[in-house]
Amino acid sequence: MERATRAPRVILFIATAAAAAALIGGIISSQATAASPTPATSASAGAGKVVLKIGEQEPPDNLNPFIGWGDITYEIWANEYLLLCGRDPWTFKPDDKGVAKSWEISPDGLTWTFKINQGITWQDGEPVTAEDFAWTINYIIDNKMSAYVAYLRYVKKAVVVDPYTVQVICTRPKANLTELWIPVLPKHIWSKMSPQQAGSKFQNPPPHIGDGPFQVVEWKRNNYVRLVANKNFWLGPPKIDELLFVQYQNADSMVQDLKAGSIDAAYLFPEAQYESLKNTPGVNVIKYAWFNWDYLAFNCYNSPDSLGNPVLRDPRFRAALEYAIDRQRIVNVGFYGFAIPGYTFLPPGNWKNPDYSWQPPAGVRRDFDLAKANQLLDEAGYKMGPNGIRLDKQGKPIVLRLWATTSDPARQREIRLIAGWFRQVGVGTKLAVYDNGVYYDRIWNYDGDTFAPDFDMYLWSWDGFTDPGQTFDCFTTSQIEDWNELAWSNKEFDRLDALQSETLDVNKRADLIKKMQEVMYQDCPVIVLTHPYKLAAYRTDKWQGWQRQNYGTGAVMCGASGPWAYYKVEPKTATTGGGGISWTWIVVVVAVAAAAVAFVLVRRSRRAGAEEE
Numbered sequence: 001m002e003r004a005t006r007a008p009r010v011i012l013f014i015a016t017a018a019a020a021a022a023l024i025g026g027i028i029s030s031q032a033t034a035a036s037p038t039p040a041t042s043a044s045a046g047a048g049k050v051v052l053k054i055g056e057q058e059p060p061d062n063l064n065p066f067i068g069w070g071d072i073t074y075e076i077w078a079n080e081y082l083l084l085c086g087r088d089p090w091t092f093k094p095d096d097k098g099v100a101k102s103w104e105i106s107p108d109g110l111t112w113t114f115k116i117n118q119g120i121t122w123q124d125g126e127p128v129t130a131e132d133f134a135w136t137i138n139y140i141i142d143n144k145m146s147a148y149v150a151y152l153r154y155v156k157k158a159v160v161v162d163p164y165t166v167q168v169i170c171t172r173p174k175a176n177l178t179e180l181w182i183p184v185l186p187k188h189i190w191s192k193m194s195p196q197q198a199g200s201k202f203q204n205p206p207p208h209i210g211d212g213p214f215q216v217v218e219w220k221r222n223n224y225v226r227l228v229a230n231k232n233f234w235l236g237p238p239k240i241d242e243l244l245f246v247q248y249q250n251a252d253s254m255v256q257d258l259k260a261g262s263i264d265a266a267y268l269f270p271e272a273q274y275e276s277l278k279n280t281p282g283v284n285v286i287k288y289a290w291f292n293w294d295y296l297a298f299n300c301y302n303s304p305d306s307l308g309n310p311v312l313r314d315p316r317f318r319a320a321l322e323y324a325i326d327r328q329r330i331v332n333v334g335f336y337g338f339a340i341p342g343y344t345f346l347p348p349g350n351w352k353n354p355d356y357s358w359q360p361p362a363g364v365r366r367d368f369d370l371a372k373a374n375q376l377l378d379e380a381g382y383k384m385g386p387n388g389i390r391l392d393k394q395g396k397p398i399v400l401r402l403w404a405t406t407s408d409p410a411r412q413r414e415i416r417l418i419a420g421w422f423r424q425v426g427v428g429t430k431l432a433v434y435d436n437g438v439y440y441d442r443i444w445n446y447d448g449d450t451f452a453p454d455f456d457m458y459l460w461s462w463d464g465f466t467d468p469g470q471t472f473d474c475f476t477t478s479q480i481e482d483w484n485e486l487a488w489s490n491k492e493f494d495r496l497d498a499l500q501s502e503t504l505d506v507n508k509r510a511d512l513i514k515k516m517q518e519v520m521y522q523d524c525p526v527i528v529l530t531h532p533y534k535l536a537a538y539r540t541d542k543w544q545g546w547q548r549q550n551y552g553t554g555a556v557m558c559g560a561s562g563p564w565a566y567y568k569v570e571p572k573t574a575t576t577g578g579g580g581i582s583w584t585w586i587v588v589v590v591a592v593a594a595a596a597v598a599f600v601l602v603r604r605s606r607r608a609g610a611e612e613e
Contacts, residue, residue: 049241050571052543054557055254055266057407059222059247061436064204065183066147070436071463072245074181076225078559079243079566080210081183082120084133089549089561091352092466094178097235098562099133099211100166109173109504116164120234122186123208123215130166134158135187137168143195146482150473151180153501173502175509179467181560184211212563213238222247239545239570258283258537265538267557270409271336274535282541287338287533288554289347291464291471294339294411296325296418296527299455301480301487307445307454309400311382311392318524319366320376324421326368330529334414339530344517346468347531352551354507356468358514360521373425382426390426399428403458406435410532411459418459443485451481461532466560468513469500475520488525545569 062068065077086097096102101117120128137158140148154172161167168177189209193202208216213235214227227243246263248254255273258266259280269277278285298318299308311317327341340347343365346357360366382390382398389397402419404411412433419429434442445454464471474483476494481487493516500512520526536557538546545568546556557565 050239051242051244052240052566052569053244053246053263053265054566055246055248055258055263055269057248057251057254057268060219060225061440062203063206063208063216063219063225064198064202065185066145066199067202069147075557075559075565076216076227076245077183078212078561079214079227079563080208080212080216081185082128082211083562084114084136084180084182084184085178087179087466087561089547089564090551092550092561099128099184100178103178105504109502110170112168112170112174112177113161114166114168116166117234118164120211121232122189122211123230123232124186125232126186126188128184128186128211129163130160131163132184132187133166134160135191136182136184139185139190139195140182143199145195145199147199148180148182150476150479150483151182151470153473153498173504175501175504176467176469180470181465181467186211213567214243214563222249238567240566243566255537258539261539261542264543265536265557267534267536269535269537271338271535274338277537282539283537284540284546285535285537286548286556287535289340289350289531290534290550290555290558291347291350291466291560292462292531292534293342293345293347293464293528294414294461294530294532295342295459296529297458297460297486298525298527299453299457299487300489300525301451301453302489303451305447305450305452306487307452309392309398309456311398312400312456314380315523315525316376316380317382318527320373320380320425321422321427322366322524322527323369323373323376324425324427325418325527325529326421327529329368330414330417333417334410335530335532338535339532342528342531344521344528345462345464345471346513346517349553350550351468354510356510356513358517360518364521370421370424377425377427384426388423388426389428397428398426399430401432401456402429403432403434403439403455405439405460406433408459408461411461414459414529444481451487453487459529469497469509472497472513472516473501475525486525488523490519490523490525493519493523542572543569544572 056072058070058072060068060073060076061070063073063076065081083098085094085100085103087093088095096117099116099120100114102115104113105111114133116128116130116133122128137152137155139145141152141155141157154170154174155177156169156171159167159169186209190198206216206219210216213230213233215230216225216227218226224247225245229238229241231237251270252273254263254266255269255277257263258277274285274287277283298312299306300313301308302313331337331339331341343360344358348355348357348359351357377390381393385391385397387397389399392398402415404415415431419431422429439458439460442454445452473479475486475488476484476497477489480489496512496516496519500509500516503509503512534555536555538556540546547564547568549555549558549561559565
C-alpha cells in the first residue's frame with residue numbers, strides 16, 4: 001500500500017508546485033499588464049505593447065515646428081526631432097547627443113565648424129547628414145521663418161563641407177549658437193513645400209518623419225497624440241513601445257485617472273490636488289519653477305493702428321499700476337501658496353554658473369502701495385473723475401479690458417483681485433475669459449494687411465528657453481507681429497540684446513542679460529506677477545527610469561533638454577524590483593519545497609523499509 005500511495009503524493013506535489021508557479025506567474029503577468037493599462041481614450045494599442053500615458057490639459061496648437069508654440073507642442077517635438085546640438089538633461093549644457101557631435105569656433109568667432117553624428121537616420125530610413133543641418137539653418141534665414149529667425153541673428157549662412165561637416169558663417173560672433181532650441185528637419189521632406197505654406201498653413205499631419213526616439217503617428221484633436229518608439233534610434237530604442245499624450249478638459253478627471261492607474265503621469269494639475277496625490281501610494285509628486293513667469297501684459301503698440309487703449313502706451317501709467325498689485329496676495333489666493341512673487345522674466349535659482357536672473361533692489365522694486373499708485377497717476381496727469389474713475393488726456397473715463405484664459409482657474413482668480421485693486425486707484429476694468437484661440441486672434445489681429453492688435457491687458461504665462469538670450473530675442477522690436485506679443489519697442493533693450501548675442505564670455509553675457517531685465521522693468525511693458533510652481537506627478541510603483549532635470553530640481557516631463565524625458569522610462573517588472581516578485585525567489589521557494597518533499601519521501605521510504613524488515 002505504501003508504494004501505491006506514494007505516486008499520487010508525488011503527483012500532488014508536482015501539481016501543487018505547478019499551481020504555485022502558475023499563481024506566481026499570474027501575479028507577475030498581472031503586474032506587467034498593470035504597468036501598461038488600457039488607454040483612457042480610444043487610441044489603438046496592440047496586445048502586449050508597453051504604453052506610457054501622460055495626462056495633459058493643454059492640447060497641441062499646431063504640430064508644425066514653424067508654427068506651433070504651446071508648451072505641450074514643444075514637448076512633442078522634443079521627442080521626435082533632434083536639436084542642432086544636444087543638451088545634457090542634468091546641466092542643460094550642450095552635448096554630443098544632438099545632430100552635431102562636436103564643434104569648433106574660429107579665433108575671430110565668425111565661423112563655427114560642426115561635425116555631424118554618423119549613423120542617425122530619419123524615420124523613413126534616409127540618413128541624417130550635413131545637408132539637413134545646413135538646409136534647416138539656411139531655410140530659416142533665407143525665408144525669414146518667424147519661429148526661429150530671431151535666434152539666428154548674425155548667422156549669414158551654413159555651408160556643407162562634406163556629408164558630415166558643416167560650417168556656419170556669422171557676420172558677428174554668435175554666443176549661443178550651440179544652445180539654441182532649433183530642431184533639425186529632413187530636407188527631403190520639408191524642401192518640397194513653399195516657405196509660405198510651411199510658415200503659415202501646413203498642419204504637419206501624422207505620421208511625421210523625424211530622427212528622435214519617438215515618431216508621431218496619430219493626432220486626435222482634443223483627445224490624444226500617439227507616438228511610437230523609433231526602433232532604429234541611433235542611441236538605441238526607447239524602453240517603451242508607445243507614448244500617449246492624453247488631453248483632458250477637466251483637471252480633476254486627470255488626477256482621478258492617475259490615482260486609478262488609467263494614466264501614468266499628470267502634468268500641471270490643480271494646486272488643491274497636491275496633498276491628495278502626495279499621499280497616494282506609488283505616486284511621486286514634484287513642484288518646481290521652470291524658467292517660467294505669470295504676467296499681466298499691456299498693449300504697448302505705439303501706432304494709430306493699435307486697437308488698445310492709448311493710456312497703455314505711457315510707461316508712467318503702466319508703472320503706476322504695478323504699485324496697485326499685491327503679489328503676495330496673488331500667491332496666497334490665486335495659487336494657494338504654490339508660487340513665489342516675481343518681478344522679471346527669469347526666476348531666481350533656475351540657472352547656475354552663471355545665474356542670469358536679476359531682481360529689482362529695494363527702492364527700485366514696485367511693491368504693493370495703493371497710495372503710491374494714486375500719487376503717480378495724479379502726477380502723470382490722469383485726473384480722478386466725478387464717479388471715481390480716472391480720465392485719460394481726452395477726458396474719457398479709463399476702462400480697460402482685462403482677460404484671463406478659460407483653462408486656467410488661477411488666472412481667473414487673479415483678474416478679480418487685480419480688478420478690485422485697480423478700481424481703488426480709479427482705473428475701471430471690463431473682465432472677460434477667453435480660450436487661447438481668441439488670445440491668438442486678438443493679440444495678432446490684422447485689419448486687412450495692417451497689424452492692429454486688439455486688446456488692452458491680459459493674464460497669461462510663459463515658459464522661457466533655457467538660454468535666456470533666446471527668450472529675450474522674442475521681445476525685440478524686430479519681433480513685433482511675431483513673438484513680441486506686447487508690440488513693445490525699446491532701443492536700449494534692442495541694443496543690449498544685440499550685444500548679449502555676440503558676447504562669448506559667459507559672465508559678461510550674463511551681466512548684459514541682467515541689464516536687459518533692468519531696462520524692461522523700468523519701462524514696464526509687462527508686469528511679472530509670480531513664478532508659479534509647476535506641479536507634476538508620476539507613478540513610481542509601475543514605472544522606473546524617470547529623471548528630474550536641471551540638477552535634480554526641475555521637470556521630469558519636459559522637452560527643454562531634448563528627447564530624454566521618456567527615453568529611459570520602463571515598466572517595473574519581476575526582474576527590475578519595485579515590490580514585484582523576483583524569479584530568483586521563485587526558484588528558491590520551489591527548490592526548498594522540492595527538497596522538503598524529497599526529504600519527507602526519503603524518510604517515509606526508509607521507515608517503510610525498516611518496517612518490512
